[in-house]
Amino acid sequence: MREHIRKLITPSMRFEIRKFLTWAQDIMGRACLWRWEITSFRLQTSNDYEVLYVGRKSRKEMAKLLIGGKPEVDTKPGDSTQQRGVAPHRVLISEMPSAGALYVPHYLSAIIPLGRPLEEIIARYDGELRRNIRKCRPLYRMQQVLTDEEIGKADREMLQPYAQARHGLHAQQFDSQDVLRIAKTVGRLDLVMKGDEVVACHFGCVITRAGKRYWSTLRFGYPEAVFNDPKRLREVNSITTFMALEWAIEQGFDYYDIGQCLARPDDGLLKWKRRRGGDVDTLGNQAFMFVRLPKTGIAKFLWEFPLFAVEGSRLTLHLGLPDGPSDEEIVDRYREMVFGGLFKIYIYCAKAPGELLLENLRDRYAHFQSPPILEKVVCN
Known part of the structure; x- marks a missing residue:
């Protein structure tokens, strides 16, 4: 009987069922609020970004890996960077959605x-x-x-x-x-x-x-x-x-x-x-985190820590163009961040980028059958 039922379900349907079950299991895990913690950590000593993490203790290390920093010892949420004489740019990483947060996958x-x-x-x-x-x-x-x-x-x-x-x-x-x-x-x-x-x-x-x-x-x-x-x-x-x-x-x-x-x-x-x-x-990956970008210093943050995100079922790439780096440095930085399979690339600009720079970025995707949309986002 079991084998007969299995034959009625196509391989594509089995993939979608496994995908749904993985998603449901992840949601149930997130619902265990007694396993959550609220903590802060710094990404690197060389920058002024602080991450407020809200989620399961077991997923905190993944949050650190996704951003790509080498975190210092965790701090208490009230231990503001202002006390250390550094202007705080706070990033929120949570296992629950919040307004304006990016939907960031764990794996691709x-x-x-x-x-x-x-x-x-x-x-x-x-x-x-x-x-x-x-x-x-x-x-x-x-x-x-x-x-x-x-x-x-x-x-x-x-x-x-x-x-x-x-x-x-x-x-x-x-x-x-x-x-x-x-x-x-x-x-x-x-x-x-x-x-x-x-x-x-x-x-x-x-x-x-x-x-x-x-x-x-x-x-x-x-x-x-x-x-x-x-x-x-x-x-x-x-x-x-x-x-x-x-x-x-x-x-x-x-x-x-x-x-x-x-x-x-x-x-x-x-x-x-x-x-x-x-x-x-994403190929069925159902593990995600929600990343809300800092209110200030977004372009610099995404310059140091670029992010993938998902819109609907389509992948996007979020890059930063801060003040300071030359066009040559920007081109060199993003030389190996040219990926097929993207729907859109968001460029967060602290200043208006030169047309030659944007044309260079577009040219890198010209050979793809469906090049991604390039969208500029003016930020502070």
Whole structure:
């Protein structure tokens, strides 16, 4: 009976059901007000912004990560920065909406549109990356593992240690039973071999959204000998991602999801995925925070801490143009914040930007099929 009902529900409907259940679970978690706290923290000693955080204690570290600062010791809400002789510019981060707040996702996925030749996709890679892939790709092969023992070994020796080494206390480990279940049903786990040596593993699954099929990377894993060697890790990481892309194209998928990363425009991992053709997408992520910008110093704040936000179901990017930086510095700052998948870019200006600067920013998006709308916001 259960299997019969499952067959009546399309994969796209199952995706929407999972998305709704995740959203409902998050809302129920927010409703536990006894787990909330109200606290303040400074982002960095070099700036004069203070964050007032209102939400669950367990989500406070995520708030700090999303803004991207290196916070000092938390302070009490009444401990005003004015007492330290610094003009306070207060930012409110809350788990509940407030007037004018940005709806900021915790994580984004990087999605590569397929349905075109592999050579067309990698044509946008920089020259050095293309050369390295062509040189190293023949040395590697991928091999699916199917037994419980092999899957468990890859989880223990590669997936979990690499996540712990990369993210430390913030590592979100997959439950071992979930790894086993997914690898034997809607996904697969592959070992990446260089000769006879296992140098990586790839854990992925199929996602169907709005009738389109995505091959989604859930997690990469590497043995300690690889992830402790930065040069070797760079090579293996690039080849593992490339092989997953190859496989997705061979299997006729519509998109390849390189995987989730922190939804911060200057995040290094997101930039790495952008250079491989990944467009930003929430892809079912239902974890958000509400960020209300400071009443003064908005342009400077978003210059230091740019933000993604969601309007309806569409992604926006919020950037700042403060007094001080030259046009060359601004262009250099935002050089690697050019993302496909955006609906709109808001430019918060402390002064009227030069037309050449705006034209430069527009030109960076000219090659996209649907370039984002560029909107200026005059602020103090």
